[in-house]
Amino acid sequence: MSDERQNLYDNDEFFAGYASARENPVAMNYTVEQPGIRALLPEIEGTHAIDLGCGAGDFARWLVDEGAASVLGVDLSENMLAMAGTQPRPQIEYRRAFVEELELAAARFDLIVSSLMFHYIEDLEPVITKIRLWLRTGGALVFSIEHPITTAILGKRTGWLKDDTGKRIGWEVTDYSIEGERVSRWIVDGVVKYHRTLATTLNMLVESGFRIDRISEAYATVEGEVLDPGLLVERMRPPFLFVQAIAD
Amino acid sequence: MSDERQNLYDNDEFFAGYASARENPVAMNYTVEQPGIRALLPEIEGTHAIDLGCGAGDFARWLVDEGAASVLGVDLSENMLAMAGTQPRPQIEYRRAFVEELELAAARFDLIVSSLMFHYIEDLEPVITKIRLWLRTGGALVFSIEHPITTAILGKRTGWLKDDTGKRIGWEVTDYSIEGERVSRWIVDGVVKYHRTLATTLNMLVESGFRIDRISEAYATVEGEVLDPGLLVERMRPPFLFVQAIAD
Numbered sequence: 001m002s003d004e005r006q007n008l009y010d011n012d013e014f015f016a017g018y019a020s021a022r023e024n025p026v027a028m029n030y031t032v033e034q035p036g037i038r039a040l041l042p043e044i045e046g047t048h049a050i051d052l053g054c055g056a057g058d059f060a061r062w063l064v065d066e067g068a069a070s071v072l073g074v075d076l077s078e079n080m081l082a083m084a085g086t087q088p089r090p091q092i093e094y095r096r097a098f099v100e101e102l103e104l105a106a107a108r109f110d111l112i113v114s115s116l117m118f119h120y121i122e123d124l125e126p127v128i129t130k131i132r133l134w135l136r137t138g139g140a141l142v143f144s145i146e147h148p149i150t151t152a153i154l155g156k157r158t159g160w161l162k163d164d165t166g167k168r169i170g171w172e173v174t175d176y177s178i179e180g181e182r183v184s185r186w187i188v189d190g191v192v193k194y195h196r197t198l199a200t201t202l203n204m205l206v207e208s209g210f211r212i213d214r215i216s217e218a219y220a221t222v223e224g225e226v227l228d229p230g231l232l233v234e235r236m237r238p239p240f241l242f243v244q245a246i247a248d
Numbered sequence: 249m250s251d252e253r254q255n256l257y258d259n260d261e262f263f264a265g266y267a268s269a270r271e272n273p274v275a276m277n278y279t280v281e282q283p284g285i286r287a288l289l290p291e292i293e294g295t296h297a298i299d300l301g302c303g304a305g306d307f308a309r310w311l312v313d314e315g316a317a318s319v320l321g322v323d324l325s326e327n328m329l330a331m332a333g334t335q336p337r338p339q340i341e342y343r344r345a346f347v348e349e350l351e352l353a354a355a356r357f358d359l360i361v362s363s364l365m366f367h368y369i370e371d372l373e374p375v376i377t378k379i380r381l382w383l384r385t386g387g388a389l390v391f392s393i394e395h396p397i398t399t400a401i402l403g404k405r406t407g408w409l410k411d412d413t414g415k416r417i418g419w420e421v422t423d424y425s426i427e428g429e430r431v432s433r434w435i436v437d438g439v440v441k442y443h444r445t446l447a448t449t450l451n452m453l454v455e456s457g458f459r460i461d462r463i464s465e466a467y468a469t470v471e472g473e474v475l476d477p478g479l480l481v482e483r484m485r486p487p488f489l490f491v492q493a494i495a496d
Contacts, residue, residue: 147419152485170421172419173397174418174484178483203462212450212460213318215446217424217445233427235424235425237424
């Protein structure tokens with residue numbers, strides 16, 4: 001396993017900050033991302049699934065509760081997998097790996113899910129090619145990424161435009177066509193993500209043998225907005241892009 | 249034909265301004281939109297094609313030059329169709345119609361092209377459904393629209409963010425999730441367009457029986473940028489969205 005790849009969740013400062021952020025019931029994870037990705041899932045009953053970037057296993061356990069026959073949870077963080085191990089389920093196997101280095105048998109899976117992980121991968125195309133190989137024909141890849149509108153900006157910590165009172169009034173897009181590394185702060189400094197245009201991501205799916213079946217740019221749930229009206233600003237520009245693609 | 253629908257190109261003030269803008273060889277039409285849409289076209293040789301919003305017929309004539317067997321050019325403007333009529337071709341038939349009211353035989357066409365017209369249509373879904381019907385299975389719809397990033401903003405004439413010297417430094421996105429009418433100025437005041445999210449447009453294609461085959465967010469050609477370095481700002485955010493969709 002390469003030591004050069006970013007492993008945020010095994011950085012002590014990051015992990016402490018992350019664990020405390022996740023305890024907040026109105027975190028974007030609960031109010032935007034998880035409802036958004038779950039709305040795109042096909043029938044789960046009886047499926048053999050993979051969760052790429054499974055973290056502490058919340059989503060893997062939910063898949064089992066919804067009837068998945070088996071779930072392979074893959075993550076690179078020992079910290080997160082240790083948390084996952086505290087709530088074992090017989091249907092779930094966890095594996096520590098960088099997805100770039102993961103090798104699995106072909107055509108054995110019905111569903112591959114990945115929440116907010118692909119934008120950490122520098123060279124996504126070979127990963128998408130492997131995912132296509134692991135899926136049976138007709139199987140589904142469902143993933144979320146930070147929306148290309150939000151990852152575009154270079155050299156600033158945020159794209160939020162604010163009025164004189166500090167209120168968020170819009171989102172600034174620059175550098176959209178310049179793909180590649182974006183260094184930002186999220187809990188800690190120096191978090192590295194990769195910006196790809198929407199066209200690059202969608203064309204990569206088609207070229208790798210997927211049919212794009214559904215796109216979503218969901219913002220917070222109404223319940224989330226009631227709990228935290230600050231989430232209303234997410235309607236100004238899509239925070240995430242959700243894709244359901246079918247192995248063709 | 250409804251008189252209530254917008255018919256910009258038969259407004260005298262608009263038409264005079266438009267005709268003069270089009271004479272500019274570095275107009276966005278020549279440096280961004282036309283190269284972008286042509287890059288997505290399938291084989292043209294021998295095809296029976298429709299150009300929806302054909303204007304003065306430039307694109308229809310180009311399709312014939314590239315080998316199209318027939319082209320049906322559809323536009324709502326008498327002015328534009330009169331211009332088209334000055335350069336007739338035996339392979340081209342022009343028809344004056346609002347595309348919302350156009351009726352054609354099913355499965356007779358191989359290629360349907362539409363440049364920068366769909367964002368003028370309030371209710372696009374029935375139009376996409378008809379286009380699917382007109383195409384044979386395997387036929388292609390290739391279109392461009394103003395990118396949803398650029399049509400999002402409500403109540404301002406432009407999304408360009410400028411520094412103190414008036415230089416364009418970014419693009420402001422607000423109101424992205426609020427779909428519907430956008431009133432702007434382009435040559436004349438009161439031009440009405442309709443903002444739809446990217447998800448809405450792409451899902452509408454899939455639900456109408458299309459497979460999304462290629463997306464492009466092309467900016468100006470290098471030649472265009474050399475002729476007019478002002479076009480470099482188009483790299484900051486995608487001006488147009490180009491889609492190739494195949495009738496499934």
